[in-house]
Amino acid sequence: MSWENNVRKVEPYVAGEQPKQKDIIKLNTNECPYPPAPGVAECAKQMCTDNLRLYPDMNAQKLVDALASYYHVKPEQVFVGVGSDDVLAMSFLTFFNSDKPILFPDITYSFYDVWAELFRIPYHQCPLDEAFQIRKEDYMVPNGGVILANPNAPTGVPESMEVLEEIIRANSDVVVIIDEAYVDFGGESVLPLLEKYDNLLVVQTFSKSRAMAGMRIGFAIGNEKLIGYLQDAKFSFNSYTINMPTIEMGVEAVKDDAYFKEITGKIVATRERVKKEMTQLGFTFTDSKTNFLFATHKNVPAQQIFAALKENGIYVRYWNKPRIDNYLRITIGTDEQMDAMLHFLRQYLK
């Protein structure tokens, strides 16, 4: 017998391509086109690296406090992780331990089924309707937990607060996770529902709207008991996950609300402008409330446009998967980047 028999073999998540070339227009992994808040740069310059010899604060208390204050919750309601993927992975491990399947849409963030497979959690994928909206009755059946991205990815489609609240209320016997990675671009957060529902966990990230994908910061907000269980599991996995620079630079990002509003506002404005211009080129869209567009063209197959863009140094995201194989997911970049893409598309589609 070989040691390989005891290996947990998995099909890992495939992230968007990260090309090494420098001169491309990178609209494929939903990064922010603007730098982090100015305080972050200042913080790096002034960093007392001698302190790196010491363990960081294992509670990342300064960062937790900054988030609690920003979102008007208690520090005990905030959990911080190494990107929202870390927060979600720990949440799957902590909360989804039923024999019944957890529920999520057939088209959504493609990490959900990967975590379910990794932790051997039974799951069922509920088909979205033709408009890529969830059918709420799908989530009114016995289950081991629910996870919904809102707005959803890669479709960009938001659900109404009413539908989400109905689902959270109907599932008081399990944890309902609302993954709000993209909520800061015109979406509506379920955070106010935390006062009414103790089975709700809201997950957000610094990777998109706070321009810090490279720093790996995600967080969850929920009632104290729920966050307590998540902390216990996390401290049983790795006590010190958030390093010292992350705590300090993360705080700077949260503090600068004016900058946050400025860049998210700019991205929303660019999104709506690009949408109009692409409509004139024969594209149609979902009503994205995120930092990306989910676009399909009336004549030219998405895969073909994807390849042509890539050949010209413009990277967007394409999945050869049922139901979405004629769509492109296009991250909103700077106005200049989007104009370069539009310029190419105008020529290409002529």
Added chain:
Amino acid sequence: MSWENNVRKVEPYVAGEQPKQKDIIKLNTNECPYPPAPGVAECAKQMCTDNLRLYPDMNAQKLVDALASYYHVKPEQVFVGVGSDDVLAMSFLTFFNSDKPILFPDITYSFYDVWAELFRIPYHQCPLDEAFQIRKEDYMVPNGGVILANPNAPTGVPESMEVLEEIIRANSDVVVIIDEAYVDFGGESVLPLLEKYDNLLVVQTFSKSRAMAGMRIGFAIGNEKLIGYLQDAKFSFNSYTINMPTIEMGVEAVKDDAYFKEITGKIVATRERVKKEMTQLGFTFTDSKTNFLFATHKNVPAQQIFAALKENGIYVRYWNKPRIDNYLRITIGTDEQMDAMLHFLRQYLK
């Protein structure tokens, strides 16, 4: 029914106290008393924080390459994580999936049973002998995997290469993890055995000998196939774990071998000097090959000395646990810090 029924409830690992006061002498969590390599400070100052808007390299390739080159292995043999705890947690999840118990000593790093509990891995703790050495025959029985800290913690005791090799050879059907967190202070690494055994995983950390506990960097070295499985599991948990500053500053730490040798050499010299002086005060020790001493006093109970030291602002580590409840684990600090402790002990034990 409540959502709490599906929660994975765990007894989390308890890390050493991290007091908030600034003026204490902190010898309780085995941190390095010296700052990281000078290149690390320079790196922070020059950091292009604008790039934080982008995801970091998910393979942390520059850091992996630096480690591969330093340890004379292929990059495909190196896995990097958020501290060695992250590396070990992922390794437990990936490799310990047998119905048979994994084996480790009764006295060792107290996170091993926490991970086993978290992942519901059966385990058996094999008693160390009276000299705190392992009994190799304990590890020659059917098992689901073996993990040994070498040198061991909190005892500081190293095992011979011969004994370790016998155990690795006898367990070719499972993965044997050697946790070398403390190997750089006069211990001997099993890395050369990698050429002969494909079931061996060696785990090390930047938290002690590279003075970067605050940065959270750990790594594993093993054969390519084994590292491949570990990568797959890691990419199914969290694709982007190592943030951009960690990659850049980590490389600087690895590059400066002269500094690394200088500070580890100083710590070893201080350890041996302090040991001599404490011997004159009535202490006895294991033959620690780490950055800490494991000390017991002929007359005064360890718990009493621990409390007296703490009251005087000197923090060491004490466990009220069977077999080690008359021992103190004392991290080696600077010569000045150790002299302050010796000064206090001389008065206290008079």
